Amino acid sequence: MSVGRVTKQARSFQYAALLAYVVFLGFPLVWLTSTAFKSTREIALGAAGFLPESPTLANFGDAIRRANLVDAGWNSLQVAVASTIFVTALALPAAYGLARYKTFLRPVTLGWVLVSQVFPTILIIVPLFLILKQFQLIDSLVGLTMVYVVFTLPFALWMLIGFVANIPRELEEAAAVDGASRMRILVSIVFPLLRPGIVATAMFSFIAAWNEFLFALVLIQTPEKVTLPLTLSRFVGAEGQVQLGALAAASLLATIPSLIFFGMIQGRLTTGLLSGAVKG
Amino acid sequence: MATDVDVRPTAPTTPPKSGGRRGGEKDAWPLLLPALIPIAVFSVLPLIQGIYLGFTDSRAGLNQVTRFTGLENYRDLLSYDLFWQSFRIGLIWAVSVTFLQFVSAMGLALLLHQNLRFGWFARLLALVPWAMPPVVVGIMWRLMYDPNYGPVNGFLGAIGIGGDANLLGNFSTALPAAIVVGVWSGMPQTTIALLAGLQGIDDAMHEAAAIDGAGVWRRFRYITLPQLKPVIIAITSLNFIWNINTFDLIYVLTNGGPGGRTMLPMLFAYNEAFRYGNFGTAAAMGNVMVVLIVGALVFYLRSRLKPEDGR
Numbered sequence: 001m002s003v004g005r006v007t008k009q010a011r012s013f014q015y016a017a018l019l020a021y022v023v024f025l026g027f028p029l030v031w032l033t034s035t036a037f038k039s040t041r042e043i044a045l046g047a048a049g050f051l052p053e054s055p056t057l058a059n060f061g062d063a064i065r066r067a068n069l070v071d072a073g074w075n076s077l078q079v080a081v082a083s084t085i086f087v088t089a090l091a092l093p094a095a096y097g098l099a100r101y102k103t104f105l106r107p108v109t110l111g112w113v114l115v116s117q118v119f120p121t122i123l124i125i126v127p128l129f130l131i132l133k134q135f136q137l138i139d140s141l142v143g144l145t146m147v148y149v150v151f152t153l154p155f156a157l158w159m160l161i162g163f164v165a166n167i168p169r170e171l172e173e174a175a176a177v178d179g180a181s182r183m184r185i186l187v188s189i190v191f192p193l194l195r196p197g198i199v200a201t202a203m204f205s206f207i208a209a210w211n212e213f214l215f216a217l218v219l220i221q222t223p224e225k226v227t228l229p230l231t232l233s234r235f236v237g238a239e240g241q242v243q244l245g246a247l248a249a250a251s252l253l254a255t256i257p258s259l260i261f262f263g264m265i266q267g268r269l270t271t272g273l274l275s276g277a278v279k280g
Numbered sequence: 281m282a283t284d285v286d287v288r289p290t291a292p293t294t295p296p297k298s299g300g301r302r303g304g305e306k307d308a309w310p311l312l313l314p315a316l317i318p319i320a321v322f323s324v325l326p327l328i329q330g331i332y333l334g335f336t337d338s339r340a341g342l343n344q345v346t347r348f349t350g351l352e353n354y355r356d357l358l359s360y361d362l363f364w365q366s367f368r369i370g371l372i373w374a375v376s377v378t379f380l381q382f383v384s385a386m387g388l389a390l391l392l393h394q395n396l397r398f399g400w401f402a403r404l405l406a407l408v409p410w411a412m413p414p415v416v417v418g419i420m421w422r423l424m425y426d427p428n429y430g431p432v433n434g435f436l437g438a439i440g441i442g443g444d445a446n447l448l449g450n451f452s453t454a455l456p457a458a459i460v461v462g463v464w465s466g467m468p469q470t471t472i473a474l475l476a477g478l479q480g481i482d483d484a485m486h487e488a489a490a491i492d493g494a495g496v497w498r499r500f501r502y503i504t505l506p507q508l509k510p511v512i513i514a515i516t517s518l519n520f521i522w523n524i525n526t527f528d529l530i531y532v533l534t535n536g537g538p539g540g541r542t543m544l545p546m547l548f549a550y551n552e553a554f555r556y557g558n559f560g561t562a563a564a565m566g567n568v569m570v571v572l573i574v575g576a577l578v579f580y581l582r583s584r585l586k587p588e589d590g591r
Contacts, residue, residue, distance in 0.1 A: 006394075010496075018391050018402055021384075025405040025467065031431060032420045046428040090315040097311030104305075105312055109319075116323065117518065118573060120525050122549040123330035123566035124323060126338075126559045131326060150322040153315055211413035213528040218554060229415040233532050236419060244423060251416040262411030 035248035036060070043244050062243070063235075063250035071224065072231040073254070079141055079227060080209040083148040087156050087205040088198060090149070095160030096190060100169075110161075113154040125218055132219065139221040147219065148209040155208075156201045163197025164190070203261040210258045228254040333563035340557030353564035363565060365540065366548040367572070369455065373544060374524035377462035381523075382516050384463060385470035390500075392471070393478045403471075410468035418532030421461045422448070448534055454541045458533055465529060466522070470515055477511035478504070513584050517577055524573060545569055 006014075030050075035043065036059050038052040063069055098106045128147065129138065137143030167190060175185050191198070213229040220226055226234070232250055235243075334353060338346040357363055388406060392399050409417060424430050427446040436442045447457040481504065489499050505512075527546040530536065536543035536551075545565065553562035 014391060014394060014396060017387065018396055018398065021388050021391070022398075022402050022405060025402070025408070025464070027431075028420050028424050028464065029405075029408065031424055032416075035423055035429075043429055090318070093311040094315035097308040101305065101308035101311075103308050103312070105308075105316065109316065112319070112324070116327075117521050118570060118577075119327055119330075120546055120549070120566050120569050121527070122546060122553065122562055123334075123570070124326045125330075126333060126553050126563055127326040127329035128322065130559075131322075131329075146318075146322065150318050153319055157315065207411060211411075211415075213413070213415050213531070214550075217531075218550075229413045229528070232413075232415050232419060236422070236532055244426065244429060247419055248423060251419045255412050255416050258411050258413065259408070262407070 032248050033252060035245060036252045038245055040243075040245055059245035059249035060253070062246040063253065066243070066246060067235040067250045068223070068226070068231050069228070069250055069253060072226050072228045075141060075225060076210055076228040076254075077257075079145050079148065080206045082145045083152065083209040084202050084205040086145070086149045087152045088202045091153055091156040091160050091201060092191070092194070092198065093186075095157050096164050096186065098157065099161045099164035109154070109157060113158050116154065121214055125215065129218055138219055139225060140219075141225060144216060144219050144227075145209075147215050148205075148212060151215075152205045152208045156205060159204065160194070160197050160201050163194055163200075167193050200265045203265045206261055207258040330563050331567060333560055334567040335564070336560045338559040338563070340554075340559060346560075349560070353561055354568070356561070357564060357568060362540070362543075363545075363548060366543045366545050367569070369541070369543060370524050370545040371576075372455065373459060373462065373526070373542075374520055376459050377466065377523045378516055378519045380459065380463045381466045381470045381519055382512070385467055385474055388467070388471050389474035389478055392475055403475075406471045407468045409465045412465075414465065414528040415532050417461065417465050418529050421464070421533060425457055449538050451538055451541055454534055454538055458530060458542050461529065461533060462523060462526065466519060470519060473511055473515040474508065477508045481507045509584075513581065517580065520576070520580070521573060524569070 034050065034052055037055040037057070039054060039056050039058065042049070042053055097103070098109060132138050132143050132147075135143075137146065171189055171193075172185050175189055180188070211229065212227075213233070216227045216230045217233070220230060232247075232254055235247055235250060333346075335348060335350060336346050337349045337352070338344070388402065392403050412420075424432050425446075425448045427433065427444075427449070432447065433442070433444060437444070445453060447453045485503050485507075486499055489503055494502070524544075525546050526544055527550065530542055530544050530547055534542040536547050549562045549565040549569075552558050552565065
């Protein structure tokens, strides 16, 4: 801040506070990572060293074998990719329509985004379970994908509307004057300009599907169809306190994809959220 | 809008209103319906059905006939002590997590707004919980709290309080320990919202106040806080709703234990529905929660939104 002169004392206090935050926020992550590379013996001894004494990859092999990580990862990947594609394909035209046309559906949709927050998922998940059962979509990755698409869409719309609203309308009007068709305008002008918004929405959808737990817990029953969060939660129960190293390794592996995607979009995600909130 | 009146012939050169329409409402429908119909069918309808189920005796299993039972579920709930205990725990959890999230995120946002060196690093760290699967957050903190291996005990021992307890397994410490995890995992959205709010405040106000001799605290109290009020109210309300509906984090961290001390209402309703098969009762619990959450929000918003006393 440009106001006033910050005394040296105040400055050091600020850095001390910042350090405390960094430790609180960062230490658990360091601990998880370090545990993943520690040998079973080192963990069992309880000699809680900050870094592994003799780093080993054994936990990762162990985790992959025992926690069914490969199959679960493949399931998670399919669900997350399919859900991302559908969410983006459906949200893109809809967000454009909501941002550019004056329709009663706009306040209705945005209102739903807010209202739906208040209702506990349990109210939706029981009837959804009964409905999907009728269509034999219980215990199916297709059914799970459908649910993820539906529950990610409102938020994706919210984000994308903000991005559409940031595109100057004059560009489209100029193209229309030059005789470009509606479709042509969308494909040649709007979508290219929307690319940052599309990327952010897509990655957001991917992370949402990749991380989701409750729907998967209720809808998936057979072990061959579990997603990563599901297999991890069962690994906790099955292994108790013994296999901490493998548990940490499995958790780390399961987090990497969404962490990478998140790192790529975090700037845009935050501006997207905020512009969606303001311009929506 | 008044421009619908047919004035075009007389004013043909009027430029279109910038917020106006291009084409009629019907033109937009082909764009909107593919997205909105699935939302209506698979989330609005189930929600309505879910609210209705709360007034029936619906149960899991084949050949179950569901009957409308009116308020019977709610009469039963009144004397269902475990549910109310879980609701009380949910309230303690939601209020403490929301409050601590707000205080700690406010501190961090103020620091990040100072453009300190390494501020970017703290900002990045504050965002990481957002990207992590909640299940992994739960597992990670189990490692932190592990009675034999976790560093939290070591830390508490070093500063002279406790140091040898199974924090997540102990009746008196399980909920506070879980609350810390809730605060950790809720830092991102709170910090970002407050930081964005801070960046929206005009620096000139601070400068003017500083020239008038207002110190840091007075400027915070009389400029920053009032200016941030809308953001603060919005984010704390949302956090409260999200927190009272927490499920995955607690499922992995404690699964409601020990002895139900961390049994949040969502977990309780989940068990009722999918462990014991009482769909009707679970939906009724959901309805009760909606009413109580909305009530709490109305109470909160009314107390926050009334004009500042005497100013």
